[in-house]
Amino acid sequence: MSIIPGVEPWAVLSFAAIxxxxxxxxxxxxxxxxxxxxxxxxxxxxxxxxxxxxxxxxQNLEGxxxxxxxxxxxxxxxxxxxxxxxxxxxxxxxxxxxxxxxLKE
Amino acid sequence: xxxxxxxxxxxxxGVAIAFSLLVIFKKNPVSSAFSLVMVxxxxxxxxxxxxxxxVATLQILVYTGAIMVLFVFVLMLLNIKNTPIDWKGTSLIRxxxxxxxxxxxxxxxxxxxxxxxxVPASGLFSPERVDEMGGNTQVLxxxxxxxxxxxxxxxxxxxxxxIVGTVAIAMRKNKRGEx
Numbered sequence: 106m107s108i109i110p111g112v113e114p115w116a117v118l119s120f121a122a123i124x125x126x127x128x129x130x131x132x133x134x135x136x137x138x139x140x141x142x143x144x145x146x147x148x149x150x151x152x153x154x155x156x157x158x159x160x161x162x163x164q165n166l167e168g169x170x171x172x173x174x175x176x177x178x179x180x181x182x183x184x185x186x187x188x189x190x191x192x193x194x195x196x197x198x199x200x201x202x203x204x205x206x207x208l209k210e
Numbered sequence: 211x212x213x214x215x216x217x218x219x220x221x222x223x224g225v226a227i228a229f230s231l232l233v234i235f236k237k238n239p240v241s242s243a244f245s246l247v248m249v250x251x252x253x254x255x256x257x258x259x260x261x262x263x264x265v266a267t268l269q270i271l272v273y274t275g276a277i278m279v280l281f282v283f284v285l286m287l288l289n290i291k292n293t294p295i296d297w298k299g300t301s302l303i304r305x306x307x308x309x310x311x312x313x314x315x316x317x318x319x320x321x322x323x324x325x326x327x328x329v330p331a332s333g334l335f336s337p338e339r340v341d342e343m344g345g346n347t348q349v350l351x352x353x354x355x356x357x358x359x360x361x362x363x364x365x366x367x368x369x370x371x372x373i374v375g376t377v378a379i380a381m382r383k384n385k386r387g388e389x
Contacts, residue, residue, distance in 0.1 A: 108260060109216070109219050109259050109260060110216075111213070111215055111216035111219075112215070112220075115323040115324045115327070115328065116219075117260070117265060117315065119319065122320060124226060126316040127213070127227070127230045127316075128230070129308075130309055131313050133382050134309075137290075139239045139281065139284065141234055143242055143246050144233070145343070146246065146277065146347065147249065150253050153253055153265070153309075153372060154253060154256065154257070155261050157371070157389075160262070162328050162330050162331065164331060164333030165333045165334055166334075166335045166350055166353060168326045169264065169265055169350055173264075173268065173354070180272055180276060180277055181369055182312060185329065185375055185379070186214055187280055187281070188375070188376035189378075189379055191287070191288070192379050200290060
């Protein structure tokens, strides 16, 4: 018995883990702020998939409620994040994270 | 029907992994954004395979419909020049450590998921019972408006705060302090 017929649960969970760590690597490696924000979205999606697959494994739909709230928070987060990026670009004319060192000085 | 579902899962998983690697390795942020759209569609397909119909729909509507349009809109608004590959300037040690640690952690998780051997338990909402109660969307909607009504209402406060905050942050102020 499996959550998708013919696919073991660990395959789905492993897939979510792979996507999460691809997002994590991109978050650290990339220096363009927009791409960093995209990598955060990637990681949030991986977590959503983990929630859904565990909700199917335990046959309990409350995991999918959590996904609903995560999607709402992700939408709010990306709206605020993009607003911050616009404000930053307006003052510094750059999106490179290496140049964002105002607090260091 | 049950024979073809693994093929779909591995297809969507392959597409998602390939395009999420493209998100990282494309130097142009616009290509990254459109690769991310493909990742989101693949995720929606996997949610549908997992019988999570509402989540699959929300994924397409909210992520690809709203969030990615916002991203592309900001990309067009800022009109960023095609910068040289921005991770070229980062030190090789940092890239190597990051990739190594991420790969190690991913392998660790995969091995532990494989060892854990999750057996689907019979819970409150078995697939047959969900079908009986009117399908995934109806059951989730009933949960949302009974047990989770307070968090659901609080999300409206969160969204209102996000709207006000975004407008306050992004608003251009002139010298005299008038917006």
